[in-house]
Amino acid sequence: MCGIVGYVGQKECATMLLDGLRRLEYRGYDSAGLAVHDGKEVKVVRAVGKLANLATALAQTPLKGSTGIGHTRWATHGRPTEVNAHPHVAGSIALVHNGIIENHVALRRQIEERGQKVLSDTDTEIVAHLVNLHAKDGNDLETAVRLALREVHGTYAIAVISKDEPGKLVVSKTASPLVLGIGEDEMYAGSDVPALLPYTRKMIFLEDGEIATLTQKSFRITTLEGAPVERAPQHIDWSEMMAEKAGFKHFMLKEIHEQPRALEDTLRGRLDRENADVIAAEIGLANIDISKIDRIYLIACGTSHHSALAGRYYLEKLARIPTNVELASEFRNRDAVIGKGDLVVAVSQSGETLDTLMAVKEAKKRGATVLAIANVIGSAIPRISDGALYTHAGPEIGVASTKCFSTQLAALLLLSIYIGRRRNTLDPKRARELVEGLAKLPHQMKDVVAGTKQLVANVARRYGDARDVLFLGRGLSFPIALEGALKLKEISYVHAEGYAAGEMKHGPIALIDSAVPVVVIMPKDSNYDKTVGNLQEVKAREGRIIAIATEGDHEAEKLGDEAIMIPEVEEELTPFLTVLPLQLYAYYVADHKGTDVDQPRNLAKTVTVE
Numbered sequence: 001m002c003g004i005v006g007y008v009g010q011k012e013c014a015t016m017l018l019d020g021l022r023r024l025e026y027r028g029y030d031s032a033g034l035a036v037h038d039g040k041e042v043k044v045v046r047a048v049g050k051l052a053n054l055a056t057a058l059a060q061t062p063l064k065g066s067t068g069i070g071h072t073r074w075a076t077h078g079r080p081t082e083v084n085a086h087p088h089v090a091g092s093i094a095l096v097h098n099g100i101i102e103n104h105v106a107l108r109r110q111i112e113e114r115g116q117k118v119l120s121d122t123d124t125e126i127v128a129h130l131v132n133l134h135a136k137d138g139n140d141l142e143t144a145v146r147l148a149l150r151e152v153h154g155t156y157a158i159a160v161i162s163k164d165e166p167g168k169l170v171v172s173k174t175a176s177p178l179v180l181g182i183g184e185d186e187m188y189a190g191s192d193v194p195a196l197l198p199y200t201r202k203m204i205f206l207e208d209g210e211i212a213t214l215t216q217k218s219f220r221i222t223t224l225e226g227a228p229v230e231r232a233p234q235h236i237d238w239s240e241m242m243a244e245k246a247g248f249k250h251f252m253l254k255e256i257h258e259q260p261r262a263l264e265d266t267l268r269g270r271l272d273r274e275n276a277d278v279i280a281a282e283i284g285l286a287n288i289d290i291s292k293i294d295r296i297y298l299i300a301c302g303t304s305h306h307s308a309l310a311g312r313y314y315l316e317k318l319a320r321i322p323t324n325v326e327l328a329s330e331f332r333n334r335d336a337v338i339g340k341g342d343l344v345v346a347v348s349q350s351g352e353t354l355d356t357l358m359a360v361k362e363a364k365k366r367g368a369t370v371l372a373i374a375n376v377i378g379s380a381i382p383r384i385s386d387g388a389l390y391t392h393a394g395p396e397i398g399v400a401s402t403k404c405f406s407t408q409l410a411a412l413l414l415l416s417i418y419i420g421r422r423r424n425t426l427d428p429k430r431a432r433e434l435v436e437g438l439a440k441l442p443h444q445m446k447d448v449v450a451g452t453k454q455l456v457a458n459v460a461r462r463y464g465d466a467r468d469v470l471f472l473g474r475g476l477s478f479p480i481a482l483e484g485a486l487k488l489k490e491i492s493y494v495h496a497e498g499y500a501a502g503e504m505k506h507g508p509i510a511l512i513d514s515a516v517p518v519v520v521i522m523p524k525d526s527n528y529d530k531t532v533g534n535l536q537e538v539k540a541r542e543g544r545i546i547a548i549a550t551e552g553d554h555e556a557e558k559l560g561d562e563a564i565m566i567p568e569v570e571e572e573l574t575p576f577l578t579v580l581p582l583q584l585y586a587y588y589v590a591d592h593k594g595t596d597v598d599q600p601r602n603l604a605k606t607v608t609v610e
C-alpha cells in the first residue's frame with residue numbers, strides 16, 4: 001500500500017506534493033519522491049526512508065514548477081532503495097504507482113527486447129516504459145497511458161506526467177484507490193482523501209478502469225475503452241483525522257475491515273487455479289531445496305506465534321512434515337537440537353522483532369535454512385534469511401495485529417499447499433478445494449465482518465465488564481482461542497486466557513461461574529462433537545457461553561447464551577473467519593471501556609528489545 005499525489009495548476013507545487021505525502025505516510029514510508037515539470041524538463045528528487053529525508057533532499061535541490069507527482073512507498077517488489085523509489089522515469093515519462101502488477105516479469109522481457117534499459121527491481125518502472133514506448137509511437141499522454149494499461153494485469157493507481165506535455169496530469173486506477181480534487185484553476189489527485197483535504201473538499205472518487213486527464217482548468221474522465229464518464233464532485237466534510245482512518249474511529253477497526261483486501265493482495269499472483277497449485281515464483285523458496293527438509297520449526301512471538309500454531313496444522317496435515325512451533329524468546333535459550341535438514345520459518349509482521357531475529361541468527365549458526373514470512377520488505381529478518389514469503393497487508397498502524405494475522409495464515413497455507421503438492425502428500429482434488437476456497441475467502445471475510453459487527457458490538461456491551469474471560473477451541477480453533485484472548489488482553493486490559501477446549505477438565509474448569517464469559521470457537525469441523533461436549537461441561541457450571549459457530553448450527557444456538565455465526569468453509573479456512581468476531585469483540589469491549597485502542601498502554605507495535 002503506497003501513497004500517491006498529483007497537482008496541475010498555476011502554483012509552485014513541490015510543497016503541496018510533499019505535504020500531501022505527509023498525510024499519506026500511514027500508507028507506507030520505505031522511500032519517497034517527487035517529479036515536477038519546470039516548463040522545460042521533468043526533474044526528480046527521491047530519498048530512502050521517512051519523508052523527512054525527502055524534505056531534506058528537496059531543501060538541497062528545490063523543484064520548481066506547477067505540474068507534478070509524488071509518492072511514498074510501501075515496498076512490494078524490490079527493496080527500499082533509491083533506485084527502487086518512485087517516481088520512475090522512462091524517456092519523457094515520469095510515473096508513480098500504488099498496487100501490484102502481476103505480469104511485470106513478462107512485460108519486462110518485452111520492453112527489454114525493444115531495447116529499453118530497466119534500472120530498478122520494481123514492477124512500476126515497467127509501466128513507465130510501456131507509457132513511454134506508446135508516447136514515442138506518436139500518441140498523446142492520455143492515449144499512451146490508455147494503451148499501456150491495456151497490457152497490464154494487476155492492481156494500480158497511477159499518476160503520470162510527460163516532459164512533452166507540460167500542464168497535463170493523467171491518472172488511472174484499478175483496485176487501488178484514487179481521488180480527484182477539484183480546485184479553482186487547479187486540479188489535484190491522491191490515493192486518499194487526507195492528501196487533498198487542506199486544498200479542496202470537492203472530490204471525485206475514480207472507479208476501476210477509469211482514466212482522468214487533468215489540466216489547470218479542466219478534468220475529463222473516460223473508461224479504458226475511451227467512453228466518456230460523467231460524475232459530479234462530492235463535498236467531503238470529514239475532519240483530517242477522520243480522513244486518515246477512512247472514517248473509522250480507530251486504525252484497528254479500519255484494519256479489521258481491510259482484511260479482505262489484504263488477503264486478496266497477499267494471494268494475488270500466487271494461486272494457480274488451473275492446476276490447483278501455488279505459484280513457485282512468489283513464495284520465496286527459490287533458494288531452498290525442500291526435498292532436503294526433514295523438519296520445520298515455526299518461530300515467532302505474540303500474534304505471529306498464534307498464526308504459526310495454525311501453520312503447524314497446515315504443514316503436518318498437508319505436507320506431512322514434522323513441525324515444531326517455538327516461542328522465539330524460549331527457542332533462543334534452549335540449546336535446541338537443530339541443524340542441516342531443518343527449515344526454520346520465522347513469522348514476523350514487522351520483520352524486526354528482536355526475539356525472533358536473535359532466534360533466527362541462532363538457528364542459522366546451527367546450520368538450519370531460514371524462510372521469513374514478513375510484511376515489511378527488506379526488514380531485518382528477511383534480510384538474513386535464505387528466502388522470504390511476503391504478506392501484502394500494507395502498513396498495520398494499530399498495535400494490535402489484525403490484518404497481518406490473517407495474511408500470515410494465508411502465507412502459511414500457501415506454503416503448505418506448495419510443499420504438499422511437491423511431496424505428493426496433498427492430492428490434487430484436496431488441493432483444488434483449498435485453492436478455490438482461498439479464492440472465495442476475501443468475499444466471505446467481508447460478509448462476516450459486515451454481518452456480525454453489530455451483534456458483536458451488542459455482545460461486547462453485555463459482557464464487556466467481565467473481569468475474566470476464557471476462550472476455548474480445539475484443533476485449528478485452539479490458536480484462534482489464543483489470539484482472541486490476546487486481542488482482548490492487549491487493548492481492553494481485561495484478563496483473558498485462551499485454552500485448548502480439551503484441557504478444561506484438567507484444571508481451568510474450576511474458574512467457571514456465571515461471572516466468567518466463555519467464548520467457544522466451534523465451527524463445524526472434525527473437532528465439533530468434542531467441543532460441544534466441552535461446551536456442555538461449561539454450561540453445567542453456569543458459565544455464560546458466547547459461541548462462534550457455523551451458520552445453521554441450531555445446537556450452538558441452543559447451548560450458547562450468544563451465538564455468532566460464520567459460513568461453512570473447508571476446515572483449514574475456518575480460522576480466517578472465526579478470528580473476525582473475536583477481533584471485533586476485543587475492539588468493541590476496549591472502545592466501550594475507553595482505552596487507547598490503537599496504542600494500548602505499555603505496548604509497542606514492534607518489540608525491538610529483549
Ligand code: AGP
Nearest residue numbers: 302303304348349350353400401
Ligand atoms: C499482536 O497484536 C501484538 N501487537 C504482538 O503480540 C505482536 O504480534 C508481536 O510483538 C510480534 O510482532 P511481529 O509479528 O512484528 O514479529
